[in-house]
Structure formats: C-alpha cells, structure tokens
Amino acid sequence: MTATAVKLEKSQAEKALQAQASLLKELTQRLAKKNSDNGKVSVSKMDKTQHVFYQLAWMTAQQRVAENFIVYAWDSSKGTGELEQKMALSFAGETVTNIRSELSARPAEYELTYQEIFSKLYTDEINAYVEAAAKIDNYTEIVDKIVDLGHFGAYGLSEDHENFRQIFKDFAENVVVPRAEHVHRHDDLIPEEIINGLKDMGCFGLCIPEKFGGIQPDDRPDNISMLVVTEELSRGSLGAAGSLITRPEIMSKALLKGGTQEQKDKWLPLLASGERMAGIMVTEPNYGSDVAGISVTAKEVAGGFVINGVKTWCTFAGYANLLLILCRTESDPSLKHKGLSILLAEKPSFLGHEFNYKQEGGGVIQGKAIGTIGYRGMHSYEVSFEDYLVPKENLLGGEAGRGKGFYFQMEGFAGGRIQTAARANGVMQASLEAALRYAQERKVFSKPIYDYTLTKFKIAKMAMIVQATRQYTNYVATLLDNHKGQMEATLVKLYASKIAEWVAREAMQIHGGMGYAEEYPVSRYFVDARVFSIFEGAEEVMALRVVAKDLLDQALSA
Structure with a gap:
C-alpha cells in the first residue's frame, strides 16, 4: 500500500449503503403516495415526471448491485479474498457518490429536502469513506493485483458450475472466436460448426427438464447454468454464439408454463436436441x-x-x-x-x-x-x-x-431478460480482457499505456463493474430458481445493459485509433453492446413500466 492510500473497512461501506437505502425507501414511499389514486399506482401521474421514475429505477439498480457486491466479497464460500473486497469497497463508494449527487441535484422532485439529504448522506463518516474510496491508489492497487493474480476476481460458482463454465469457455475460444470476426464483418449467418457443436453439447436443452430431453434437473430450475454458458458464449461473440440459446429458452419456458402435456411431450424434446430451432x-x-x-x-x-x-x-x-x-x-x-x-x-x-x-x-x-x-x-x-x-x-x-x-x-421474458444481463456480462468481460491486453502491449511516450494512472483507473473501474454486475445477475438467478425475482430480472437487465456500453466504450478508447478499426474485435464489442438497452424490452419501458411501478406498488402495499 502506498503512503497516501487509506484502508477501507466493510463497516464503512455498509453504513453508507444502509443510510442511502433508508432514504431511497423513504422517497419511494412519498412518490408512491403522490402518484396513486385510491391506493393504486397511477401510471398517468407517473408519466408527468418520467425522468424522476427513470432515475428511481436506475438508482435502485445501482444500490442493489452495490449491496450484493459487498455480501459476495465477504462470502468465503465464493472463493473471494482481498481483491474482491477492495473492488467491492471502492464500487460501493462510487455508488454512494452517484446516488447522493443525483438526489442533491433535484431534491424537491424526489419529495425530499436538502436538509434530509445532507443530514443522512453527507455525514462526516460517510464523507470520509467516500473520499477514501475514491483515491486513485485504491484503483491502481486493484488493477495491479489483477495482473499479479492473473484473473479479474472469483466467479463464485459451485464446482459443477465452474466445470460447466470452463467447458463452454474452451468452446468459445476454440470454435467461436476464430469465426466471430468473419460473421460480423460479412454479416454472415452463424456457421454450422458453432450450431452443431452446441447441439452436441446439449446447449439448447439448458432450460428444459431432463424428462423432456434437456439437461435441467427435473426437480428444480437451474438458471445459473444458463447464465454461465450465455456469458462465455457472448464473450466469444454475441451475434455468432451468445444469443443462440435465448430463443429456445424463451419458448421452452412458455411451453412449461402454459403448454398442454401433449405439447410439452412433442416440442420440448425437439427444442432440446436442436432439431427444432x-x-x-x-x-x-x-x-x-x-x-x-x-x-x-x-x-x-x-x-x-x-x-x-x-x-x-x-x-x-x-x-x-x-x-x-x-x-x-x-x-x-x-x-x-x-x-x-x-x-x-x-x-x-x-x-x-x-x-x-x-x-x-x-x-x-x-x-x-x-x-x-x-x-x-x-x-x-x-x-x-x-x-x-x-x-x-x-x-x-x-x-x-x-x-x-x-x-x-x-414467463419466457423474465428468463430472457436475465439472460440479456449475462450476455452483457460476456461482452463486458471480453472488452475488459481486450483493454488490459492492449494496454500492456501498446507503448506511448516510451512506456506501456498500462503504466499510466488514468489507464489503470479505467481498467480497475471496468473490472469492478463487470464483477459487480455478474454477481448480482447470479443472485437474481437464485431468486428465479425459487420462483421469485421477476422485477429483479428486469432490474439487472436494465443495469447490465446500460453499463455495458460504458465498459465497451472505455475499452475502445484505450485502443485509441485501433479501437475504431475492424482489425481489433473491441470495435465489435462496442456496437454489440449498444443493442442490450433496446432488445428484450427497451431501457425506458423497463425502468418506468416495470421497475419503478413495481417499487411504487411495493411501497403502497407495505
């Protein structure tokens, strides 16, 4: 640790996030009362101040991702340690900075006063934590530790899921990546080698129970398997592999939800085998x-x-x-x-x-x-x-x-939305890896651009975002496995989709002029990332009609 670095504590982050969560809850209750009729949320009233409810959804997403990141980083069963904890503490500090700044900019629109915001979120203790978390030394320590360890943080998966991830990571690197650029540049159809390879691996049966020919256990859903496969394939190529299992996943969940027994018996085995695409x-x-x-x-x-x-x-x-x-x-x-x-x-x-x-x-x-x-x-x-x-x-x-x-x-869309988050995670991971690799290779003014603090700051922030988003995506998967988390699936889709654009953009920027050239895949990551906020439900609709409305509904029923 350098002389200017300040040691951060978990308790600091928790107190700051708790204070912020309390204020978000209070303002949500006030907004719910103001934008309701006869105890029910009024969409027409919400529409008069859409920017407020869009930001409410976005702030809630940031808050929950940060809270979950702290929990993950101190969960020894996830294989976490100093790296993950450093990332979580700095990420939480940024989250507090972002949210309290938004609230301070327009307090009245959030049914708050300046006094409330400053008394709860600008205490000496929170200010000290936020200032310490923002120090550049924390970011340079994070990225240097990433380089020393040779990885960006623990995935936190079970042994079975980790083995599953490695299998599809190898497939992506050996089969998808060599074909990805050709598909993108020529707007070509996905090669049969990719489609047939995934058929052979049972990929199209990930969300189909074993009794119907799939690989999901009959007695419980397994959304984590779907997420790790989706992320690794998207890391190889979003268009050539990462989205292949989305459509059978949506169709199979609709069939499982509403199909007759005859329809399930007929169509699910055909979807699982890939005979029906x-x-x-x-x-x-x-x-x-x-x-x-x-x-x-x-x-x-x-x-x-x-x-x-x-x-x-x-x-x-x-x-x-x-x-x-x-x-x-x-x-x-x-x-x-x-x-x-x-x-x-x-x-x-x-x-x-x-x-x-x-x-x-x-x-x-x-x-x-x-x-x-x-x-x-x-x-x-x-x-x-x-x-x-x-x-x-x-x-x-x-x-x-x-x-x-x-x-x-x-029923199918909930799975599709969390899968979109996993696709965004894959594109972000590919962007992060490309940025670090190029930063170490490219020299400017006689030294690698990795050695400059601005580059380290960017890469560290990218790594924090990717890990935080991945872990919240996995958390939401466990909710869906227990037949909960419909709103949270939309929430993580909203967050991952929007933040993926920033990560891909910064990876492209680190490449300089070559980031704009098709010679490097980072340009593909950039244009691919743009679609996440559009498909599987537009960003604005997800924020306003699903997340914000659900938050107000919850507040009214509390």
Whole structure:
C-alpha cells in the first residue's frame, strides 16, 4: 500500500449503503403516495415526471448491485479474498457518490429536502469513506493485483458450475472466436460448426427438464447454468454464439408454463436436441414493448388458425423452423392483452437474408433481414404473414390457453431478460480482457499505456463493474430458481445493459485509433453492446413500466 492510500473497512461501506437505502425507501414511499389514486399506482401521474421514475429505477439498480457486491466479497464460500473486497469497497463508494449527487441535484422532485439529504448522506463518516474510496491508489492497487493474480476476481460458482463454465469457455475460444470476426464483418449467418457443436453439447436443452430431453434437473430450475454458458458464449461473440440459446429458452419456458402435456411431450424434446430451432415473434412495426396493442391476427378456421399481419425484429427467423407467435385471437380490441394467444408455427429453415415460403393451401410467410450495425450472425427479420395456417393443436395451452398468451410470454421474458444481463456480462468481460491486453502491449511516450494512472483507473473501474454486475445477475438467478425475482430480472437487465456500453466504450478508447478499426474485435464489442438497452424490452419501458411501478406498488402495499 502506498503512503497516501487509506484502508477501507466493510463497516464503512455498509453504513453508507444502509443510510442511502433508508432514504431511497423513504422517497419511494412519498412518490408512491403522490402518484396513486385510491391506493393504486397511477401510471398517468407517473408519466408527468418520467425522468424522476427513470432515475428511481436506475438508482435502485445501482444500490442493489452495490449491496450484493459487498455480501459476495465477504462470502468465503465464493472463493473471494482481498481483491474482491477492495473492488467491492471502492464500487460501493462510487455508488454512494452517484446516488447522493443525483438526489442533491433535484431534491424537491424526489419529495425530499436538502436538509434530509445532507443530514443522512453527507455525514462526516460517510464523507470520509467516500473520499477514501475514491483515491486513485485504491484503483491502481486493484488493477495491479489483477495482473499479479492473473484473473479479474472469483466467479463464485459451485464446482459443477465452474466445470460447466470452463467447458463452454474452451468452446468459445476454440470454435467461436476464430469465426466471430468473419460473421460480423460479412454479416454472415452463424456457421454450422458453432450450431452443431452446441447441439452436441446439449446447449439448447439448458432450460428444459431432463424428462423432456434437456439437461435441467427435473426437480428444480437451474438458471445459473444458463447464465454461465450465455456469458462465455457472448464473450466469444454475441451475434455468432451468445444469443443462440435465448430463443429456445424463451419458448421452452412458455411451453412449461402454459403448454398442454401433449405439447410439452412433442416440442420440448425437439427444442432440446436442436432439431427444432426457435424463433420468437412478438414485436410489430407499431408495437414494441407495448405488447397489449399487438395487431397481428389469428382467425379461427376449419382445422386451425390463419395468421395475417407483420412482425418485426424477429431474430433468427430465417434459420428457425419453429416460431412462437404472439397474436390476437380475439377480435374485441377492448380485451387488449387478454385477447392475445400464442401459436407455434412450423416453417422450413432458410439460409441468407431473405426467405419466402408458400404452404400447399396458399398461405404465405416471407421475411427480409434488417441491416444492423452490430449483433450480426442470427439476422433480425421483418416477417409478413398472409393467411398462414397453423393447426389448432398448436395453440399453446389448447383452448384453455386462449387469451393467455401474454402471461405465457411474460414467463419466457423474465428468463430472457436475465439472460440479456449475462450476455452483457460476456461482452463486458471480453472488452475488459481486450483493454488490459492492449494496454500492456501498446507503448506511448516510451512506456506501456498500462503504466499510466488514468489507464489503470479505467481498467480497475471496468473490472469492478463487470464483477459487480455478474454477481448480482447470479443472485437474481437464485431468486428465479425459487420462483421469485421477476422485477429483479428486469432490474439487472436494465443495469447490465446500460453499463455495458460504458465498459465497451472505455475499452475502445484505450485502443485509441485501433479501437475504431475492424482489425481489433473491441470495435465489435462496442456496437454489440449498444443493442442490450433496446432488445428484450427497451431501457425506458423497463425502468418506468416495470421497475419503478413495481417499487411504487411495493411501497403502497407495505
């Protein structure tokens, strides 16, 4: 430790975070009372000050990630030690700085006074902790220790999950990484070597119970396995591997939630083996996160339903040969989301950027890939249906599932959102590794840029963020395993998605001019990271309609 470094204590961080949590709870209760009618949250009132509720969601995310980081760092069963504890203490200090600064900027809008904020968050003890945590010596010690140890911190996994992670890490490095740049630069389809390799490893059955041919235990969910696989594949390439298991995961969870026994017996083994590759069709040109307004129709006819309308942002829709389509089966528009059902539609698998298929009876499905700056490999399509016939037995849940498609879909989306956090973690980890490697190799003014304190500060901060986000993602997975944590899954998706952009940006900046060149993969990480805050629920909708609203609901029911 250098002469100017100050020793930080766990108790300091805990006291500061506890004081902050108390104030956040108080302001949430006040906001809930102000933005409610007859004991229920009023969305129309919330919409008048959306910026406040967006920040409430963001501050809550930061707070909970920091609290969990402290718990993880002192959990000996996670294999943690001095490195993880140093990171957690500095991260908590930054979190307090960020949140109290936001509250101080507009206290009245948070139903607070300056006196309340300063008396609770600007005490001498908290000020001393925040100042000590912010010292550059803490950051340089963290990054130097990372280099000495040869890793960025303990993953904190069980032996089985760690072995699982290593298997997919090896696959990503040996199979995915050598093909990733070609896929990205040429906007090519995912190579068969990757798809078939993951089929052989049982990857598409991660969220499917063993009794249906998957690898998840029959008696309990195992979201951690899904997360570690997703992160390692995304570390290799988001578009060429990291998102491959998202669609079968969403479809399988919808099937497990609402499917008939016959539907589960038929489709889950096919999804687990990879014989059926899934495509998910929810978004429409005029309706994204507002799924209650979906207009694609499914009209009942003899033998089934005919689908008409247009879906968009349908990732992997060309290659996929089994589609989950959220559509309107009830003609009464006043039913909104209660008029939606899920149909499972088969189609041939197509390569390339366009496809067109005509059924024997005349029904047509056609799609064209949407050009994107990143997230390439799976292709996202706009897909149109014209009298496309789906057998009646493919109505998810049978007649009892009619009008319940929205609820079945939400079951899949919770898993999809936490998986998005894992994908963001993978891209952040790849960015972090690339930044450190380049900083050690590249010399400026006769010495490696790693030797400059600004570079060390950036890399240390990146490492703290990656580890903190990963550990909170894993924590939320344990909640989902116990059939809890729906809001927290959205919360961690919100946090990981937004912060991943900063990490990828700083990794790119450390590369200087070469970060802007396709020669280095960090440019791919940067454009890939941008998509996280958009897909699986736009950042603003997740913050306002899910996280903030849930926080107010909880406050009113307390």
